[in-house]
Amino acid sequence: MNPKLESDLYAQIGKLDSISTAPAILKPLLDLMRLPSEKISMEKVVELVSYDGAIAAQCLRLANSPLFGRRETETVRAAIMALGLERVRSVLFGLCMNRVIPQDKWVITPNAFWRHSLACALVTQQMAKRIEYTESEKAYLAGLLHDIGFLVNSVLYTEEFRECLRRAAEQHAPLHVIEEQVLGFTHCDSGRMLSEHWGLPKELVDAAGCHHNTSLLATAGPLACLVHLSDLLCRVSYLGYGYDEIMGVDLGGDAAWQILVPKYPALAGMDLVRFTLDIDGAMDEIVATVDSVFGSRKFATPAAT
């Protein structure tokens, strides 16, 4: 990215706070999400959820959905118990983000975006566990947040970003490649700046900033590498950005894989076919969760919008 564009983008991101209204609970929520799940206090989560009427209502709706087999959840506490703390955290985050992006500025539909983000969170966490990376909570979060650059691109460069998605879908090409051509930067660049602006920890900044940039992965650390691989796995499992990509991925030959293997030898002992089948099974739940929170509206093809 050229320096002029970079400083412009920084300036724009500074303005993001005044353009969109990030819900008040976003900051405490981000703090909460960094904790391992056993350290999260139920009281704190109930407090956060109850703070925002619309979010509390969404949680109740989800807890009462057939997915969780509950029909009589009336209190926020009962809803959280039914959903489980981990799921509540992701749902909360999703709902907050949905508010950061005004409705008319969504380029990728919320449904497709959350399917991809939640799937990537889950896959990153599972992979972290398999390779004995100790901070699996952080891995989950890194996966969940990796595409926050979309938020910047959607709010600040709505029409250009729409054009990116249209072309990417038309060419069945990776979105970041088209972003580079149309915008001159990718959602990795804008994601890195936004996560720095929000004061997220360095590993999360790197995961958001480098997951499509293999030349930066070596210095970015293991989380960015894991997110890079998970992102690919989600995209070949039909949980990409809502359009069909043409791709063939040799994960074992991927730069991220090569960086991780010397440090995490368990990776080389992973049967990837088996891992992919395991993931495919878990994806069904993700799709059901997202559909129940954000509606099951199918992705409108970019050409038709």
Place this chain on the structure above:
Amino acid sequence: MTPDSNPGNPAYLKIRDLIYRISGIYHPEGKLYLLVSRCARRMIALGVTNPAEYLEHLTTRGNRDAELRLLLNEITIGETYMFRHPAQLEALRNVILPQILDTKGFIGLKRLRFWCAGCSTGEEPHTLAMFLLEEKDKLLAGWTFDILASDLNDNSLEAARAGIYGEYALRSTSEALRRKYFKEVGDKKLQANDLLKSQIRFERINLRDDTKMLFQKGMDVIFCCNVLIYFDLASKRRVVQHFHSNLVPGGYLMLGHAESLFQVDDSFRLVHFPGTTAYCKPAAALAGGGKK
């Protein structure tokens, strides 16, 4: 009495792991119910209701090899109908064939060779033939291809040669393709027409026959779905090594949906495509086949 059908029964997990170890077929958590229903059929036949007891039939009883084979038959049943794996064909169309055409076109060789190893009653080679014929004026314009379809079983091979199929085999074949490549033969059955048949060369090949395997050279893509699962590890390794030398550099080996070559062979690269995986013989194979 009906067999215990609770997938949470630890014996089923042990059966799952056994099947994975022996055959390479893996049932993830969400698909355990499938394994349970396949076991149920065998358990009913044996008069067994407890999965732990059935596990004994598979591991310690005298007839365990035969029982394992019968269970594998149940597991792979229903695998054979045409256009069973659209994701595999998409991978061929979008990535694999363009890659191969690129390499071969460059050296002026405009012929492609496919092999369906273990073609059973012919659904797979007929699907492939239809797919390739449909691409003849598009992706494959200016190219020719041949398809070798082999099986060990004479009866299966005879059925494959006859090319007569009922509704089950044709359930995913569009009306347009049925009209173009089949003719009615009564009894609600359709038979592959001469155009379709002429694309496929059927041959009896035992994949364990080293001499015969040595002769199948120059393959671009080999399909071998749910065949290796019946082989012990040593034979499986041998067959896969044969496939490796049968393929041209940059060629692909396609296995069944849940089959893995993990710890069987590492001379292929596993490639993920949307909804499917395949094994690629690296274009510039290093000495030693890239072994660790």
